[in-house]
Amino acid sequence: MTEASIQGHGSAKRLLAHTPFSSVSHCPSRTPRFTNASVSRRLVASTRASRKQPEEEEHDYAGLLKKTWKIFSLSPLYKFKPSKVCLTKYERSLDVAFSQVKTQGWSTETFGNEKTFFSLYEGLNFNHNDAQAVQIQVVEKSDSGGQGSIVLNALLICVDLDGSPVPDHLSNSFTYYPVILISGNKARTDVLLNWLEQHFDCQTSHVCFSNNDLRWMLGMWSSQAVAMKAFPVLLQYSLADLCDGISTIDCKFEAAFCSELWERLNGSAFSREAVNEAEVNKFVTALEEHLEYTMHIMFSKLCLSEVGTSVAYVSSQGKLKLFSNSGVFPALHLICEIVKDRFQDIHYTLT
Known part of the structure; x- marks a missing residue:
């Protein structure tokens, strides 16, 4: 029934205060006291229509399961739009960010010939108020001109939140993804997070x-x-x-x-x-x-x-591994709620 084992031992970013949300925290070492956490949490989606009926097929979360993800939090993104036209524009912008890094003295072992792809990820929107999930893939092209390999995967997610820190009068200007899941090395992760901060005036943080x-x-x-x-x-x-x-x-x-x-x-x-x-x-x-x-x-x-x-x-x-399609909602919804509660407990002024 039970078993036990004992085991032996084995960069902060500076933000410019341009929007109400980018100035949430100026001190990276600050640990806010999360006193407003909910005392009850949901097991099922808030919208009854989104519940899976017994005869329905279970959604296949391709590429999401049995992979180790690192969890990062995001403050609301300013002027981010998950539309096809905008996602294409973001691809070109992030490509430029990767090419600029290579001119700054990084070795070719760290960065290669990267190409980024943005797309909408289906199956993670359980509430009409949720921002559409966005998948970001970074592909390193081979010198031989082959298909290349995926060297970084990222998912911007907002899974059935009970409320949002963005007031109604600012909802047209800000898109809120409480969590970004990333699978990739630290160097490329830093490029992506820095790019998000610079282009959407947000704050990113590793979640513990x-x-x-x-x-x-x-x-x-x-x-x-x-x-x-x-x-x-x-x-x-x-x-x-x-x-x-x-x-x-x-x-x-x-x-x-x-x-x-x-x-x-x-x-x-x-x-x-x-x-x-x-x-x-x-x-x-x-x-x-x-x-x-x-x-x-x-x-x-x-x-x-x-x-x-x-x-x-x-x-x-903040490392996560998901095991089943049926477990995706309860896992990601709870993580999004925990991260959102922390963000809402930090006081900021909205104008």
Whole structure:
């Protein structure tokens, strides 16, 4: 039912305040206090019509599953338009950004002959207020003139938000994507993020998740029905600065056990629309009490550094891996809500 293992040890950007949202934070080291987080979160899409009926085919999220993504947050983008004409213009602009980097002394091993492609990504809009998801692909062309290979993938997403930080009177000027998922090396990622900041007067930031965020993910995703060969549920605890020579403790449960435990504690989540913080805490506390009884370690005093379920694995450092089409909505909706709540908790002045 459970297993555990112990493992050993193994640039801020300056923004110009042009819009109300680009001036959200002038101090990169500042850690805002997120006091306005919601006490309940949805398990299903807000629009009833967007729910998948039993006879409908499940959407195929090509290229999104079983890939490691890094999560970054975005403030609202000024004058960004997800239209075909504008996306073509953005392709040319980002191509120029990559070509300029190569003239600044970067080695050819870091950058090659890059070509960028922008396109609309289907299946991630569950609410008519959501901005259409946009996929950005960077392809490195081969010297032989072949098709080339994709060296960076990125997705601008807004998945069924409960409210937006952009007031109605500014909605025509700003497009809000709380999250951009990126799969690619750091150098190309920096080029893309710098380009977004310079052209749409926004702020980008690498997302890190708190212990409370990871508890929410663990509870909500473990409550979902699981397949016969589901991935185990993982609780990884950090021992940084607590124990010399040991960095983490990994604890694993069978997914079916966690689903059954949730149902015994809180009732079935199959027909429910939302769960609340008390239910999440009750579930995670029960898991930790079981671990404390069997291992004699006070897990409730430690902080989670990674959680994994049959829906997704995510780390406190903002790395994400999705496993199933059915898990895309619950995973990305929760992540978007967490990031949005953080942004809204930072005070700014709108004119």
